Amino acid sequence: MRNTLIFTTLFMVVLYIGACSKKVAILPEDTRGKSTVPVENTDAKMKSPVIVTRDKTAQAVETQDYQFRDIYFDYDRYELKSETIEILSEHARQLKENQNVKVLIEGHCDEWGTIEYNLALGERRSNSVKSFLVKYGISPDRLSTISYGKERPLDPEHNASAWAKNRRAALVTGS
Numbered sequence: 001m002r003n004t005l006i007f008t009t010l011f012m013v014v015l016y017i018g019a020c021s022k023k024v025a026i027l028p029e030d031t032r033g034k035s036t037v038p039v040e041n042t043d044a045k046m047k048s049p050v051i052v053t054r055d056k057t058a059q060a061v062e063t064q065d066y067q068f069r070d071i072y073f074d075y076d077r078y079e080l081k082s083e084t085i086e087i088l089s090e091h092a093r094q095l096k097e098n099q100n101v102k103v104l105i106e107g108h109c110d111e112w113g114t115i116e117y118n119l120a121l122g123e124r125r126s127n128s129v130k131s132f133l134v135k136y137g138i139s140p141d142r143l144s145t146i147s148y149g150k151e152r153p154l155d156p157e158h159n160a161s162a163w164a165k166n167r168r169a170a171l172v173t174g175s
Contacts, residue, residue: 066094068091068094068103068170068171068172068173069087069091070154070168070169070170070171071084071087071088071125071129071168071169071170071171072084072164072165072167072168073125073167073168073169074167075110075112075163075167076112076113076121078121078124078125078127078128079128080128080129080132085132088129088132088133088136089136091133091171092132092133092136092137092138095133095138095142096137096138101142101173101174102142102143102144102173102174103133103142103143103144103171103172103173103174104144104145104146104171104172104173104174105126105129105130105143105144105145105146105169105170105171105172106122106126106145106146106147106148106152106169106170106171106172107121107122107123107124107125107126107127107145107146107147107148107149107169108122108125108147108148108149108150108152108153108154108166108167108168108169108170109121109122109125109149109150109166109167110150110153110162110163110164110166110167111150111153111158111163111166112150112163113150115149115150115151118147118149118150119147119148119149120147121147121149122147122148122149123145123147125147125167125168125169126145126146126147126169127145128169129145129169129171130143130145150166153166154166154168
């Protein structure tokens with residue numbers, strides 16, 4: 001009986017000490033004062049897109065030496081920032097000039113949050129880019145979305161710079 005009491009007491013002490021360890025919280029960068037453009041929330045069910053790797057970019061776009069740049073987002077946000085509107089407008093102009101090009105919009109997140117939360121956030125990010133391009137006149141049939149959440153980081157480091165790079169929507173082209 002005495003051994004059981006000692007064992008239980010030691011177990012509780014170890015459990016208590018483990019539960020009391022401090023967790024370091026990294027606060028997101030301050031985004032007050034930065035303008036954003038609201039985009040309607042199109043939480044449509046994800047379609048099963050054809051996934052095209054970055055190595056298979058469309059020749060029509062390659063011949064013009066045009067590279068689709070990633071669209072970056074603030075921490076825990078999916079609204080398009082004012083500086084990304086110009087980039088997306090140029091993407092839309094290129095897509096209008098190359099009617100045969102289809103685009104897969106990949107939504108990505110940083111490592112913070114649960115897998116489920118980041119998949120949903122990545123989907124909202126890819127849908128906000130798709131909504132912008134559709135409003136610009138690109139046919140929705142040419143645009144598909146997918147969310148990778150935090151599963152495919154651009155930068156695998158664990159710091160603020162890497163997290164900012166990983167909060168993005170990437171446009172992958174294919175014919």
